[in-house]
Amino acid sequence: MFNHLLSLLIWLPVAGAIPVLLAGSSRPNLARWLALLVAVLTFVVSLFLLVQYHPDAGGMQLTESYLWIASWNVHYSLAADGISVALILMTTFVGILVIAGAWEVIQDKPHQYMAAMLMLEGLLIGVFCATDALLFYALFEAILIPMFILIGIWGGPRRVYATLKFFIYTFFGSVFMLIALLYLYQKAHTFDLATLAALPLTMQEQTWIFFAFLIAFAIKVPMVPVHTWLPDAHVEAPTGGSVVLAAVMLKVGTYGMLRFILPIVPDAGAHYAWLIIVMSLIAIVYIGYVALVQEDMKKLVAYSSVAHMGFVTLGIFIAFLLVRESGNTDMALLGMQGAMIQMISHGFVSGAMFTCIGVMYDRLHTRSIKDYGGVINVMPWFGFFYVLFAMANCGLPGTSGFVGEFMVILASFAANPWIALFAAFTLIIGAAYTLWLVKRVLWGDITNPHVAEMKEINGREAFVLVSFAAAVLALGIWPQPLVHLMDSSVSQLVQQLAIHKI
Amino acid sequence: MPTLNDILIMLPEFYLVVAACVLLLLDAWMKPAQRPVLHWLSIAVLLVAAYLLVMGQPPQSVTAFGGMFIRDETSEILKVFALLTTALVFVYARPYLIDRKLLSGEFYTLMIFAVIGIMLLVSAGNLVTVYLGLELLSLSSYALVALNRDARLPSEAAIKYFVLGALASGMLLYGMSMVYGASGMGGTPSLDLAQLHNVMSYTTAPNLLLFGLIFMIVGIGFKLGAAPFHMWIPDVYQGAPTPVTTFIASGSKLAAFGMAYRLLSSGMGDLSQHWQLMLAVLAVISLAIGNLVAIVQTNLKRMLAYSTISHMGYLLLGLAAAGPEGYAAAMFYAICYALMSVAAFGVMLALTRAGFECEEISDLKGLNQKSPWMAFLMLLAMFSLAGVPPLFGFWAKALVLEAAIHANMLWLAIVGIVFAIIGLYYYLHVIKVMYFDKPAEGSVLQAKPDVSLRVVLSLNALSLLVLGLYWGPLLGWCRSAFGL
Numbered sequence: 010m011f012n013h014l015l016s017l018l019i020w021l022p023v024a025g026a027i028p029v030l031l032a033g034s035s036r037p038n039l040a041r042w043l044a045l046l047v048a049v050l051t052f053v054v055s056l057f058l059l060v061q062y063h064p065d066a067g068g069m070q071l072t073e074s075y076l077w078i079a080s081w082n083v084h085y086s087l088a089a090d091g092i093s094v095a096l097i098l099m100t101t102f103v104g105i106l107v108i109a110g111a112w113e114v115i116q117d118k119p120h121q122y123m124a125a126m127l128m129l130e131g132l133l134i135g136v137f138c139a140t141d142a143l144l145f146y147a148l149f150e151a152i153l154i155p156m157f158i159l160i161g162i163w164g165g166p167r168r169v170y171a172t173l174k175f176f177i178y179t180f181f182g183s184v185f186m187l188i189a190l191l192y193l194y195q196k197a198h199t200f201d202l203a204t205l206a207a208l209p210l211t212m213q214e215q216t217w218i219f220f221a222f223l224i225a226f227a228i229k230v231p232m233v234p235v236h237t238w239l240p241d242a243h244v245e246a247p248t249g250g251s252v253v254l255a256a257v258m259l260k261v262g263t264y265g266m267l268r269f270i271l272p273i274v275p276d277a278g279a280h281y282a283w284l285i286i287v288m289s290l291i292a293i294v295y296i297g298y299v300a301l302v303q304e305d306m307k308k309l310v311a312y313s314s315v316a317h318m319g320f321v322t323l324g325i326f327i328a329f330l331l332v333r334e335s336g337n338t339d340m341a342l343l344g345m346q347g348a349m350i351q352m353i354s355h356g357f358v359s360g361a362m363f364t365c366i367g368v369m370y371d372r373l374h375t376r377s378i379k380d381y382g383g384v385i386n387v388m389p390w391f392g393f394f395y396v397l398f399a400m401a402n403c404g405l406p407g408t409s410g411f412v413g414e415f416m417v418i419l420a421s422f423a424a425n426p427w428i429a430l431f432a433a434f435t436l437i438i439g440a441a442y443t444l445w446l447v448k449r450v451l452w453g454d455i456t457n458p459h460v461a462e463m464k465e466i467n468g469r470e471a472f473v474l475v476s477f478a479a480a481v482l483a484l485g486i487w488p489q490p491l492v493h494l495m496d497s498s499v500s501q502l503v504q505q506l507a508i509h510k511i
Numbered sequence: 512m513p514t515l516n517d518i519l520i521m522l523p524e525f526y527l528v529v530a531a532c533v534l535l536l537l538d539a540w541m542k543p544a545q546r547p548v549l550h551w552l553s554i555a556v557l558l559v560a561a562y563l564l565v566m567g568q569p570p571q572s573v574t575a576f577g578g579m580f581i582r583d584e585t586s587e588i589l590k591v592f593a594l595l596t597t598a599l600v601f602v603y604a605r606p607y608l609i610d611r612k613l614l615s616g617e618f619y620t621l622m623i624f625a626v627i628g629i630m631l632l633v634s635a636g637n638l639v640t641v642y643l644g645l646e647l648l649s650l651s652s653y654a655l656v657a658l659n660r661d662a663r664l665p666s667e668a669a670i671k672y673f674v675l676g677a678l679a680s681g682m683l684l685y686g687m688s689m690v691y692g693a694s695g696m697g698g699t700p701s702l703d704l705a706q707l708h709n710v711m712s713y714t715t716a717p718n719l720l721l722f723g724l725i726f727m728i729v730g731i732g733f734k735l736g737a738a739p740f741h742m743w744i745p746d747v748y749q750g751a752p753t754p755v756t757t758f759i760a761s762g763s764k765l766a767a768f769g770m771a772y773r774l775l776s777s778g779m780g781d782l783s784q785h786w787q788l789m790l791a792v793l794a795v796i797s798l799a800i801g802n803l804v805a806i807v808q809t810n811l812k813r814m815l816a817y818s819t820i821s822h823m824g825y826l827l828l829g830l831a832a833a834g835p836e837g838y839a840a841a842m843f844y845a846i847c848y849a850l851m852s853v854a855a856f857g858v859m860l861a862l863t864r865a866g867f868e869c870e871e872i873s874d875l876k877g878l879n880q881k882s883p884w885m886a887f888l889m890l891l892a893m894f895s896l897a898g899v900p901p902l903f904g905f906w907a908k909a910l911v912l913e914a915a916i917h918a919n920m921l922w923l924a925i926v927g928i929v930f931a932i933i934g935l936y937y938y939l940h941v942i943k944v945m946y947f948d949k950p951a952e953g954s955v956l957q958a959k960p961d962v963s964l965r966v967v968l969s970l971n972a973l974s975l976l977v978l979g980l981y982w983g984p985l986l987g988w989c990r991s992a993f994g995l
Contacts, residue, residue, distance in 0.1 A: 078983040080990050121883075143909075147900035154894060157939070161947040162879075169947050173939055180899070180935055184928045191913045191924070
């Protein structure tokens with residue numbers, strides 16, 4: 010089993026989706042329990058990663074490689090480093106919570122919902138451990154199919170528009186990456202990422218390939234000019250869809266940057282690092298202001314996701330600046346590490362925020378902020394969790410939100426104080442939009458009579474929220490295990506930044 | 512004089528001719544109540560032919576009748592898949608034909624004759640064989656389109672198909688005559704494709720040869736349905752009985768690829784620098800017209816017709832690469848397209864009942880609620896046609912794009928990929944209608960209880976997923992056919 014741990018993690022949920030589907034609409038409860046069983050099993054199996062992966066050894070571990078398509082030299086090859094392990098664990102953890110969160114909320118064809126979720130989970134795990142570029146690409150695109158179905162069937166009123174926009178937008182980005190990969194294949198006659206990383210490329214080639222990769226991943230992250238699909242998709246998606254989208258799918262974009270842009274086109278990456286940094290700062294500052302004026306809770310959190318993902322891209326590319334221009338590897342390491350922690354932390358925090366909104370939506374069937382007010386009076390326990398996650402969202406020390414942002418800001422300060430200044434704006438804007446949201450939704454008097462009828466969270470919802478809260482606090486108070494898990498992999502990434510390919 | 516060896520090489524074809532005649536006689540002597548037996552007999556006939564092909568496959572390429580007929584790996588693969596997709600059409604067609612009282616010997620014999628045409632065409636070693644095979648295929652197809660002869664739309668479609676088809680055949684023949692003439696100027700005139708290969712090097716009339724080439728490309732473009740020679744496709748697809756449309760969209764496309772390969776690569780290989788660009792232009796126009804016009808269609812058959820045009824654009828990317836890798840990719844694409852379109856039309860046939868043609872996109876509304884399995888099969892077909900991994904269609908697209916890049920036509924690959932994004936929309940629209948819309952009032956979308964149809968259709972659509980996960984052997988097979 011340990012030899013094929015990663016394969017097992019991919020195929021267990023994908024294959025598990027089939028019995029869930031077969032359980033059928035006639036026995037929805039059986040489908041739900043089966044789905045939960047598969048999700049829990051996947052999580053348990055993923056815990057073995059912690060045993061099998063040796064953080065101190067670094068590098069790619071748990072390697073599996075089989076020749077998949079001989080005449081094209083495509084391999085089914087999987088491997089994981091610390092970053093992959095952390096992301097996979099987050100995926101399987103969130104996987105349980107979305108299944109539990111959808112329990113009686115999804116009444117229409119629950120078996121199809123659960124099956125789509127499980128398939129999505131399996132494919133996402135695959136993306137995080139594929140080391141063959143074509144395999145990565147196939148999985149990267151295949152995630153769109155279950156997500157398309159999830160938003161389209163169980164989404165809100167404008168779901169069709171949102172899901173078509175989501176699919177076509179992301180597909181648009183990734184096809185250019187396909188062209189780039191095929192071009193690289195012409196040169197290297199392989200899709201193996203390690204070989205591609207060692208392939209010499211001229212600056213002109215690197216520039217084209219860089220932009221092809223960038224458009225694919227920037228749309229996924231999403232970065233500023235191409236983020237417009239995200240608010241729509243988030244708002245219309247069912248709660249579980251939003252949670253997976255925010256918590257895991259956005260990370261696919263930044264993870265792709267680490268695996269493709271950094272090793273394959275480092276010189277173009279360094280040359281255009283300023284571009285990404287500017288885009289990230291716009292995301293942090295401008296999108297923060299955009300979030301401030303939202304009247305829809307989900308949209309607000311969606312925009313705050315864009316702003317927080319700005320920190321991840323900032324952390325990754327500030328490392329370029331530090332290594333290439335001042336040779337400051339220590340600070341680069343800090344920035345990169347901050348970006349990685351921010352990735353994981355944002356997964357939990359945004360997932361939790363969307364779950365909270367889902368809890369309220371299930372009771373009142375509206376996402377509009379002005380329909381709420383005084384929720385704390387009827388749902389004190391819920392209010393407790395909501396405030397906790399809100400604090401994490403604005404980066405309060407002691408929660409996971411603080412650690413990553415703080416490290417990235419420190420690193421940017423070393424590169425250029427102005428960058429740090431703009432990045433630090435988030436502390437004010439983030440606090441502003443989050444606290445204002447809390448103020449308008451939780452505090453005050455009950456103005457809407459329907460709010461008075463809202464019921465306190467039940468055991469199932471409490472389980473989901475407690476799990477998220479535990480993760481958020483654990484990472485905030487004691488991030489050391491996570492840092493240790495990713496440490497050697499991150500320093501390898503930073504060392505790679507210094508390698509010139511021309 | 513034909514020797515026994517010649518006959519042995521052409522055994523599958525001879526066998527099919529005899530079998531078709533026997534079926535025709537049986538049909539004439541049978542009582543109407545026994546007619547359904549013909550259905551199973553015809554499928555058996557096709558499968559036996561496929562068996563003969565595979566079992567009798569010669570170790571290397573052989574020719575019969577003095578080079579008129581070539582039996583090599585390329586033709587074997589195309590023939591096997593043409594036979595298989597036609598057998599699929601037979602399985603899917605049965606309930607449709609019974610409901611519309613069209614189940615008769617003519618349908619099966621005409622189809623088998625069309626298949627013989629395909630087999631001749633893809634094995635052609637001589638311009639005359641190309642023409643013979645093409646006409647056999649086309650004439651059978653014209654008659655098949657008009658199968659439901661009392662209805663207005665099919666008759667109209669058949670007439671259109673016939674007039675335009677005759678025109679295209681005329682063009683092709685005219686081009687062939689010019690090529691023949693050019694081969695005679697400065698050398699011995701020849702119709703043999705292998706000897707035509709180096710005409711350019713000696714002919715005293717190179718312009719005549721080029722003109723001939725252009726006319727031949729018109730004929731090929733018509734048969735493929737590549738724009739701007741695509742006018743017949745939408746009307747014929749829509750007007751023809753759906754089983755016939757299915758055949759034209761699958762087996763017939765394999766034949767068109769075979770014909771293009773024989774004429775261009777074997778016959779006009781020396782002129783590749785000339786026809787490469789022509790095919791590239793055809794590809795770009797086909798991609799543009801096919802994908803853009805498909806968006807506004809409301810009739811599913813018509814939409815799939817425009818989708819065919821765009822797919823032929825992708826196939827042409829492979830052909831335009833003009834090298835063994837490009838041909839292998841194009842052949843892979845042709846096979847893939849045949850399987851995908853048979854599956855898509857198969858779902859439509861499964862949902863069609865007496866008095867109800869499932870052919871508008873809106874007819875599929877809420878299919879996921881009424882019949883989730885059929886909706887799932889259609890979803891596989893649509894995502895495969897759209898080229899979304901991990902389905903089969905994606906790999907076929909990736910292969911032709913790679914072939915184009917390999918042939919230093921990066922721009923063509925980029926055009927191809929941009930139109931793939933545009934094309935995505937209308938396939939997603941079908942999925943949207945099936946999954947996200949509520950069923951219309953009083954809609955009785957229910958798949959036919961026909962067991963053979965359901966099982967075979969499921970296998971067909973699932974093969975798109977299975978081949979998407981493991982397409983290596985098929986690609987290896989296609990590549991070895993072109994010596995890679």
